[in-house]
Amino acid sequence: MSEAPGIEDLLRELAPQVLGALVRRYGAFDTCEDAVQEALLAAALQWPAQGLPDNPRGWLVTVASRRLVDQVRSEQARRRREERIALATPQAELLSQPADAEADADAEADADQDDSLALLFLCCHPALSESSQIALTLRAVGGLTTPQIAAAFLVPETTMAQRISRAKQTVRNSATPLRLPQTADRTERLEAVLHVLYLVFNEGYTATDGTDLTAPALSTEAIRLTRLLRRLLPDHAETAGLLALMLLTDARRAARTGPGGALVPLAEQDRTLWNRRLITEGLDLISRILPRGQVGPYQLQAAIAAVHGEAEHVDATDWPQILALYGLLEHLAPNPVVTLNRAVAVAEVHGPAAGLDLLATLDSDRRTAHHHRLLAVRAHLVEQLGDHDAAAHAYREAARLTSSTPERRHLTNRAARLTSGQD
Template identity: 70%
Template sequence: MTPRVEDLLRDLAPEVLGALVRRYGRFDACEDAVQEALLDAAGQWPSGLPDNPRGWLITVAARRLVDHVRTERARRRRESAGTPQALLLARPADADHDRDDSLALVFLCCHPALSDPSRVALTLRAVGGLTTAQIAAAFLVPESTMAQRISRAKQTIRGTGFGALSPADRADRLRAVLHVLYLVFSEGHTTTGGADLTTPALSDEAIRLTRWLADLLPDDPEVAGLLALMLLTDARRPARTAPDGGVVPLAEQDRTRWDRDLVAEGVALISRTLPRGRVGPYQLQAAIAAVHTEAPSAQETDWPQVLALYDLLELVAPNPMTALNRVVAVGVVHGPGAALELLAEIGRDKRLADHHRLHAVRAHLLDQAGDHAAASAAYRDAARRATSAPERRYLTDRANRLGTTGPP
């Protein structure tokens, strides 16, 4: 299959699935039918594209679905015209080919009845077009485990259609969609386990889907803010790891290795978005990332501006990780003593108490304060709690360097 055909199929898949789910409702059966249509297209299209690729896929997928329903009906001997299968067969298979239900499909994959892991898996499968094996590999779980997760998610929303959402429900569902995309990107940016620091395939997919969502919702500032945040964060990817795979912290990164095209795109996007007036958490996080990426060096970063943005972010969307990141900014602006006092307060939050990043921040601040023995011990505590092998190695190395030679 040529790259052109592969890209076209990937772009069309959610539109085709959305069309079938709107018409027939049965998500699980529709998804299976679309997968079969995509396989047919992969075999036929390299020798010549149809005049209307989207319509071709919808028609073939609908026929596949009807075939499956007929087989199921015959097997179960349900011949009554009043059965759901008969009603499904009575619907036209070739209507409304031009209607795009992509956004409704994303909303369905992020249904409130699903857990966050299920939303992520289903979105990557149905909207992103990733195989079950690819999703399982990205999240470091057995393929059978991921297959069960996706199957349960499909069963949970089976029979759920694209019913009209109230403005409040639509806003809530969009927040869930953005959160799912953020989770996918975050896992790609820093994996929660395994031998590698990053999973580029997940970061790339999150950016692709967020670009797609931004095309569907060009006037939504938080969609634009999330895209800008991803671009500015991903721009630093080439400099985040050493040749041996080790972690390179932001302050020590070679900024000439940052992707300047992504930086420029992200800065321009957040600069256009912030003045719109309705500021949300993704826009503020993107603004913080922009301050870091625009600084010529770590020493020239405008930390008072970073702290002011974190202050605003805590007002708009308070959460433990935001509070922890703010502590780092407080340490730079007001000194490690003030930051350590603040860290003691937020460390009482049970959601953070056992997180490796809290202990890593404490170690950094103790180091800055000159208490190298305590800093070494805190780095070891952080290393024991870290689940990513590169992060464990980095934290252990910091502990060893402080424990044996004092400040590096």
């Protein structure tokens, strides 16, 4: 059972590839996803005890295809009095598929093609709202559970489950084939695709809930998909900017946790643990795309990450440059998270009181007024001003609001140290 965590990561990586293979072959998005989930569950139960198959992806495609055919045939048997069942839908094609060994061979052949990028564009179908595009992609491509997605959107789990279900039905009813869209359609969906990749990476870098701070398989998959997208669109600056941002950020992952998975803030990280290869690749990428002309939000965020990456120790960080970049980012793509991060930079350059003044502008924004990050940053700045009681209270409130166990433990420990006078 010691290899179970590795199997879990492998299944998360293979899930969108298997779903893509089934959707390409059968077309019924929602039914295919149900079959893939059953195959993943079977693998999670069998592989730890029996060992990995020679071709894990082929195994999953084969098992999922069998479950899909069985499901449709069972449904037909239950509803055989309705002659119209599935006659005009992609599911009807399943009933004419070859059985057993021949079908398994076809499934193995399907598994050789990676449709992850095409699946990503399909999930960002223009018939869906932006929130539905993101939710569906996080579910189908990112492998997040419905509770995780609901937490990221700050909505009830039942609401998110309904949203995802409607999105799957919309994609299915559109009868859109699984293939990379043509140039005009691709451009229409690209912004949503980039945003989804950004969110999948962020969920992997800092998980919204659970006992682990990070979910590396998610970040790795987001980077893999963004690399594929960059190969498809080599001249698109924002795609390159997003890839650079991911590389420069992911380079810090090994230093973000200490013994027992404890969270280590950026200022306290051992920078010798940072992945210099990823930093070098990210720096080279951002240095080549920034001079090209129009700059977008992902390029600016990558430039900020580059400033951090170039600093060999925390005191060498060029905070005035970071503050200037956040000013540009807030002008170009204003949102409360950018303002929150700019407040940290303001505090580094002009002092914690100035940072708190900027934070106060977020108190009336319902998106962040009760978010744990706003309270955590406020606690940090109040602590710098020397008001340990108020800082401890803010740390405890932030801990109460977060659903991440490592973050809650870190914030609670900060409050305890201030209360005991150890800090």
